[in-house]
Every structure is written in C-alpha cells, then in structure tokens.
Amino acid sequence: MYQYDTYDQAMVDTRVEEFRDQVRRRLEGHITEDQFKPLRLMNGLYLQLHAYMLRVAVPYGTLSGAQMRMLGDIADKYDRGYGHFTTRQNIQYNWIKLEEAADILADLATVEMHAIQTSGNCIRNTTSDQYAGAAADEIVDPRPYAELIRQWSTFHPEFSFLPRKFKMAVIASDTDRAAMRLHDIGIQIVKSAAGEIGAAFYVGGGMGRTPMIAPCINEFVPIDQMITYSEAALRVYNRHGRRDNKYKARIKILVHELGKDEYTRQVEAEFAHLLTQNIEPPLAELERIKGFFADPAFEVGVPDEVDRSDPDFALWVDNNCVPHKQPGYIAVTISLKPVGGIPGDATGEQIRVMADLAARYSFDELRVTHTQNIVLAHVKKADLYALWQVLDANGLSTPNLDQIGDIIACPGLDYCSLANARSIPIAQKISQRFAGREQEIGELKLKISGCINACGHHHAGHIGILGVDRKGTENYQLSLGGCEGADTSLGQITGPGFDEEGIVDAVQRATDFYLANKQDSERFLDTYRRLGMAPFKEAIYG
Amino acid sequence: MAEVQFRFRDDEPVADPGVTVDAFGDQTNAAAVRLEPGDDARDLLPHLARIKLVEVNFPVFGDGRGYSSARILREAGYTGELRAVGELLVDQLAYMRRCGFDAFAPDSALDPADAKAAFDRYGEVYQPTTDGRAPIWAKRHAGTANG
Structure with missing residues (x-):
C-alpha cells in the first residue's frame, strides 16, 4: 500500500x-x-x-x-x-x-494518517472498491488513481470553499462495489479497444434530499489528463454551483439545472483551457504510486480447497468470503453487524485483533467498506479456519454479509445534531427480529438514515428506511427497490410512515411477501423489480 | 474602503477605486475594476493590458468563487495587482496567495504575526498554480518530462 x-x-x-x-x-x-x-x-x-x-x-x-x-x-x-x-x-x-x-x-x-478534509465544503476523502487488488474482474487496481486524486485534492487552493461538500469515488471494474454513480464525481477506470487506460467521468450523482444517479459526461479521458479534467469539472462547479440555498448547492443540482449537455460543454471548454496550463502530474508519478500497489508476494501451488467440516465455519465462508484473482487465496469480509449491535462499531480491542489478523494472514493490510465492514483482501485459503477461529472468539464472525442483518445505518439522533430520528435502535430491532432467518431471506441490503441527508444511503437500499420528524415524534418512511452498483436505482417510498415498532413489522410484511412470491433463486430486489410496488404495498398496508 | 494590510508587490499602488465590471466596459480610461462573486472574470480578458488593479470581493468568507476568478486572470497572463477584499480570514491567506492574489485588504485587520505564520506555513504544495511554486510531484520527478 x-x-x-x-x-x-x-x-x-x-x-x-x-x-x-x-x-x-x-x-x-x-x-x-x-x-x-x-x-x-x-x-x-x-x-x-x-x-x-x-x-x-x-x-x-x-x-x-x-x-x-x-x-x-x-x-x-x-x-x-x-x-x-x-x-x-x-x-x-x-x-x-x-x-x-x-x-x-x-x-x-505518526502512522501516516490524518483527518484532512473529512468534512467541510471541500473535496472529501476519495473512496474506492473494497476488493481492489483482489477482484478478478478489475482491469487495474483503482487505488493508485485514487491516491493521485488524494494528493491533488489535498489543500487545493481553489477548491477549499466550494458551494458544498464534494465526494469522489474511483472504481476499475464493471461491477460497481463503491456506489460510484451516487458520488459528485464517480470515475471508472476503463480500457479502450486499443488497450489504452482512461477514465470515464460520471458527474452529479448523490443522495441527500434530491437523490440523483450521475450521468456519464465523458466516456474516455486519457489517463494522463484525469487530474486536469477533474480540475475543469470542479472549476465549473465552484464558479456556477448554487450558493443561495445549501440544499441546492451540490453539483448534482447544477448538472440537473444546466442539463448534462450544457454542463459538459462548459467542462470541455474549461478542460481545453486547463490543458494549456500544465497542471497534470507526469505519468512517472502515477508509476511511482503504482509501485506501492503491486501484488503482494502470493504463494503459488498452495491448496485451493477449504476444509468445510465445521458447519459454522462453512456458513461463514459461504456468506462472507468472495473469490480472489489468485488461486489459493480468498477475500474475507469481517462483519461489524452482530445481532443487536450498532452497525459499524468496533471496540478498541476488536480493532487491534483485526490489525493482528491482517499482519498474520493478509499481508498486513485491511480495507474499510462503505457498508461499514472490514475486509482482509488476501487470505490464504489454508489459513482461513485459523483466522475464523480468532474472529469467532472476538465477536467478529457474524455470517451475514449483504443480508438483512448487514444494515447500513447513520449515527442518527443518538449522536448527530442534524438527525430527525434515531437510526441505531431501528437497526438493532430489525437485526434482532430477523436473527436466524437471514439465510432464508438471502441477499437483502437494508439501509437506514436518520434524516434526509441520507448518510445511511437509504435511497440505495433494497429496503430503505428514512427517519423523519412528524409533529415532534419520530416517524419512519419505508422505500423499496433501491440499489447501488452497475444497475443503480433509487428506492420508491411505499406510502405513509410508521412508528418505531410499526417499521419493523412493515419490513417483516415485505420480506414475508417476498418469500411467499419469489421464483427460483430470485433475490428480494429481483422479486420487487418483477412484481412492482403495488403488491408489496398491499402486503405492507393490507 | 478597507486598507491594504498585506501587499507583495513593489510597484506604486493604484489609488482609484475599482469600477464595476458593467461600468468598466464603457470607461475606456479606467484602470481598476472590482469583481463581485457572481461576475465572470473572463469578461475582463479582452482588457487586461490596461488594467492595473483588480479587486475581488469576498462578501462572506465561505463564498469561494473569487479563488477561481483569481486563477482565471492569472492563467490569462494578468500581471497587475490582484487584491482580495472583504471578509478575509487568516486561514485563507495561503490559498489566496496560491491563486494569484498579491494584495489583501481585509474588512477587519488581521493579527500580523498570525498572518505571517499563515503565509509561510506550508513549505510544500501538491498542485501547480501560476504562483511559480514547484509542486511535490515536480520535485519527485525533477528532470523527467513535464516534471
């Protein structure tokens, strides 16, 4: 790294x-x-x-x-x-x-870390694919490009007082694991027919009170112009993004109000000008950074089989591990979503345990995922059982990746001064209600936000829950059909909201209806997309 | 008009108050112009040869449009005085300097020691601008193309 x-x-x-x-x-x-x-x-x-x-x-x-x-x-x-x-x-x-x-x-x-630009109306921390460097489907590791952006965006003199916060994500595979199109700028590193590496720019996505999926404004920016193009996209936003209303100040509103074509025209004009300014780091800098992300020293000829004789372990392998590009290795997700727990929380001791496991079993490297879990990206299959035993002894072996208990939740009214409603207790109740039924329900991404700012990504949840304040009491709106990834879609609200107990019951009615009506191996989202809102609505409200 | 508290130029300051961008086009003898956040700095580009002072107003410190205005003027080759006026805060000075401002007239005078520390604090920068400072990547790759 x-x-x-x-x-x-x-x-x-x-x-x-x-x-x-x-x-x-x-x-x-x-x-x-x-x-x-x-x-x-x-x-x-x-x-x-x-x-x-x-x-x-x-x-x-x-x-x-x-x-x-x-x-x-x-x-x-x-x-x-x-x-x-x-x-x-x-x-x-x-x-x-x-x-x-x-x-x-x-x-x-002292450990090369900081809190620079993790808030404020500036370019925030750039996010990426949690399986970078391990995924079989990536064309390159996206992180060197993200690091190039990190340096360019750090203390940027022109873009530190933007109309609003600005979030970028970089991926390098067709499967989007970083919700790339829900960012202010999403970049997909692509390869042209001629084999050249470039950056596809998606601009103007976001969640919040006006969720939007970013349109692609340029399908192929040559990789040695990526920073210049980013600067052009930001300059147009800094000059023309709305500053009269903070709720309309994100770049998605500018792109929407100008229209994609006019915004793109302005960016291209600024880009043509900025190309004359020689602001792009040389390719040698990208190569230098790439050197840090070379594959670790994978062993070859190691066993590619996992001993599944312990059923608890086998269940966890099936749910929490994904294939690795290197034979004999596997990528592991450590769930920070125990039944009844606070999504994304870990104790100091658990954090140190994960650090030790990374050192022993995953080339001393970890990833934080946008679903609030931890990934050990390069684990030898032969070590997997030993790794799992340590996780299990430390409350870190919950086998529920992408299932109903693997909830994304914002801190909500328990901590946040912006929130209208609590998120954590709702997550805990849902997690407890469905404990033991997660395998039966299968993949179901449930996301909870405690206010319209949507930090809990509720728009992108197969089931989304939004906490609102209704005449002084907490009320929860239910939405269905949201999805991040290659087939990004925004959830639709089912109807009137629910109180704290009612929302958990409503989720159960939705999942019961799914289980009664699913065909073959359909996921919840597939059944919803096939049948549409109406029958779900009827099942939920009766 | 607030006084210029910091100036990084040796030439004689222009005493004229800046005229608005709208008026500037009509007044062929005006040498000083004032840009508000909503003004388009590119409207001035045909007239750069006769401009000696551009004041860029920051009515509130959080409105960052003036940073882009400054860079656009410098990137177009403007060499006259570029003066930031309005609600200027100590922690913005270094960013403004990098964008091309070479004079500062804050509404409220800044602590001179704090300001000096702010101007001098960062010995390295990640991005090139027209201020001539070599970015970190250029130092890393001195001697290579574009470096």
Whole structure:
C-alpha cells in the first residue's frame, strides 16, 4: 500500500501544527465560533449533540496493520473504547474533547494518517472498491488513481470553499462495489479497444434530499489528463454551483439545472483551457504510486480447497468470503453487524485483533467498506479456519454479509445534531427480529438514515428506511427497490410512515411477501423489480 | 474602503477605486475594476493590458468563487495587482496567495504575526498554480518530462 515520503509526511505534520494553532486562536478569542467552524470541519471535527466527533480519513479505505492498531489505541485513549466505521470508508470517534483533538492528529501523523478534509465544503476523502487488488474482474487496481486524486485534492487552493461538500469515488471494474454513480464525481477506470487506460467521468450523482444517479459526461479521458479534467469539472462547479440555498448547492443540482449537455460543454471548454496550463502530474508519478500497489508476494501451488467440516465455519465462508484473482487465496469480509449491535462499531480491542489478523494472514493490510465492514483482501485459503477461529472468539464472525442483518445505518439522533430520528435502535430491532432467518431471506441490503441527508444511503437500499420528524415524534418512511452498483436505482417510498415498532413489522410484511412470491433463486430486489410496488404495498398496508 | 494590510508587490499602488465590471466596459480610461462573486472574470480578458488593479470581493468568507476568478486572470497572463477584499480570514491567506492574489485588504485587520505564520506555513504544495511554486510531484520527478 502507499507509503508517505518526506513530502507527504511534511504536509501532514504541518497540518497538525496548523490545527493546534487554530485551536489556540479560538480558545484565545481571536476567531469566533462561526469562523472556527469551517476550520475545525476541514479537520474532521464536528460539534455533535453530546461532544465533539472526530472523523479520521482512511484514503480509499485502505489501512496497514499499524494504522489499524493506532485506530484501536485512539478509541481507548481518547474515546470511550469504541470506533465507528462509516459509509465513507472512514472512522469516527464520538466522544472527543476539543483540547485533545490536536494530540489525536499528532498520534495519527505518526502512522501516516490524518483527518484532512473529512468534512467541510471541500473535496472529501476519495473512496474506492473494497476488493481492489483482489477482484478478478478489475482491469487495474483503482487505488493508485485514487491516491493521485488524494494528493491533488489535498489543500487545493481553489477548491477549499466550494458551494458544498464534494465526494469522489474511483472504481476499475464493471461491477460497481463503491456506489460510484451516487458520488459528485464517480470515475471508472476503463480500457479502450486499443488497450489504452482512461477514465470515464460520471458527474452529479448523490443522495441527500434530491437523490440523483450521475450521468456519464465523458466516456474516455486519457489517463494522463484525469487530474486536469477533474480540475475543469470542479472549476465549473465552484464558479456556477448554487450558493443561495445549501440544499441546492451540490453539483448534482447544477448538472440537473444546466442539463448534462450544457454542463459538459462548459467542462470541455474549461478542460481545453486547463490543458494549456500544465497542471497534470507526469505519468512517472502515477508509476511511482503504482509501485506501492503491486501484488503482494502470493504463494503459488498452495491448496485451493477449504476444509468445510465445521458447519459454522462453512456458513461463514459461504456468506462472507468472495473469490480472489489468485488461486489459493480468498477475500474475507469481517462483519461489524452482530445481532443487536450498532452497525459499524468496533471496540478498541476488536480493532487491534483485526490489525493482528491482517499482519498474520493478509499481508498486513485491511480495507474499510462503505457498508461499514472490514475486509482482509488476501487470505490464504489454508489459513482461513485459523483466522475464523480468532474472529469467532472476538465477536467478529457474524455470517451475514449483504443480508438483512448487514444494515447500513447513520449515527442518527443518538449522536448527530442534524438527525430527525434515531437510526441505531431501528437497526438493532430489525437485526434482532430477523436473527436466524437471514439465510432464508438471502441477499437483502437494508439501509437506514436518520434524516434526509441520507448518510445511511437509504435511497440505495433494497429496503430503505428514512427517519423523519412528524409533529415532534419520530416517524419512519419505508422505500423499496433501491440499489447501488452497475444497475443503480433509487428506492420508491411505499406510502405513509410508521412508528418505531410499526417499521419493523412493515419490513417483516415485505420480506414475508417476498418469500411467499419469489421464483427460483430470485433475490428480494429481483422479486420487487418483477412484481412492482403495488403488491408489496398491499402486503405492507393490507 | 478597507486598507491594504498585506501587499507583495513593489510597484506604486493604484489609488482609484475599482469600477464595476458593467461600468468598466464603457470607461475606456479606467484602470481598476472590482469583481463581485457572481461576475465572470473572463469578461475582463479582452482588457487586461490596461488594467492595473483588480479587486475581488469576498462578501462572506465561505463564498469561494473569487479563488477561481483569481486563477482565471492569472492563467490569462494578468500581471497587475490582484487584491482580495472583504471578509478575509487568516486561514485563507495561503490559498489566496496560491491563486494569484498579491494584495489583501481585509474588512477587519488581521493579527500580523498570525498572518505571517499563515503565509509561510506550508513549505510544500501538491498542485501547480501560476504562483511559480514547484509542486511535490515536480520535485519527485525533477528532470523527467513535464516534471
């Protein structure tokens, strides 16, 4: 994985000192809270309902064992013993003291980590495919391109006061595991018929109160112009994105209001100009970065079979492991969704256990997934049982990847100052209600947001739940048919909302109807797409 | 008009107040113009030869359009004074400098020591702009094409 040189390290170290100085100026009263807010946000520090929350960047979701261990230590030293992995492949700590924030950043800097641009109206942490480097279907590892974007977007002088936050994702396979088209810019690395590598640009996707699927504005930008094209897309947005209404300030609104063709025309004009400015890093820089993402030293001739004699282990293998491009290896997802647990939470000790397992069994590398789980991407099949036994002993062997218990949920009203309703208790109740029935129901992606900002990706859930405030009480809207990936679709609301108990019952009526009507090996989503909303609605509301 | 607190030029400052972009087109003798966030900096490009001062207004610090305006002017070869005015904060100075601003007239005067620290803090940069500083990638690949 990528390692800092003295330049990268200097940037992060300088940032720690800058932030320390910003906190000092705030505490001494040189700047107001209004003026301090964007500064702390650009360091990932939010003031939440009960305390400060610090969001730490995990670039494209990839971590070393030492970095993961540090995340566990920070959970114990500065938080209440927990870390919360997020849909942006980052980690958040919910109980932080302002006076200690700079010390945490200093600790992070010792392992080449930071909280730069994890919030604020700037280019956020770039996300990617959690199976990068392991997936059989990728044309290249997407992470070098994401790292190139990380460096370009870090402290970008022109784009640090955008109309609104800006999220980018990079993938390199036709199967989209990063919800790429639901980002402000989604890039798919593609190969032309002539074998040239390029970047397809999808611009103007997003969730929030106006969910939109990004249209493709350029199917092939030569790879040695990707940064220049990104700069053009951002400049048009920075100049013309709406600033009169924060709910209409995302780039998706600009692309929608201008129309894809006019937005594209403006980007292409800006691109033609910027090509004269020589702002693109040389290909030698991309090659340098690629060197860090070369395949690890896979052993050849190792057994390609898994001993399935332990039924609990076999179930977990079937549910949580996916094929690897290298014979004898497999990619493992560690579910952070135990029955009744808080989605994405792990204790400091669990985080360190995962770090140790990565060191022993997966070339010292881990990934955070946008579904709030952890991946060990390169595990030898011969080691799988030993790995599972350690996970099982530490409450990390829940065999429910992509099933109804593998819920995405935002922090909701338990932590977040923006939320209208709680998300976590709903996730816990659903997880408990369906415990033991997950195999029967099969693949079902359920996602919960506690407000219209949609941090829990409810629009993209096969079943989506949105918490709203209705006359002072929490109310939950149900939607069906959302999906991320190559066949991205947005969920449709079923009808009137439900209270806390009612929403769990409604989910059960929907899944019962699915089980009674599925054909062959249809997933919930397939049955919904075949039958449409009407019969589901009738089953839910009677 | 707020006073210029920081200036990184040796020439004589232009005393004229900047006229609006609309008025500028008609006043062929005007040498100073003021850009509001919604103005298109490219409207000035035909007139760059006679402009000695462009004021770019930041009515609120969070409105970042002026950063693009500045870069567009510099990328087009403008060499006159580019002055940021309005709600300027210490932590924006370095970004503004990189975008081509060489004079700063904040509504509220900034602490000189804090400002100096902000201008000087980052010894390295990841992106090239027209300010002439070599980005990190150029230093990494000194001697190679485009590096």
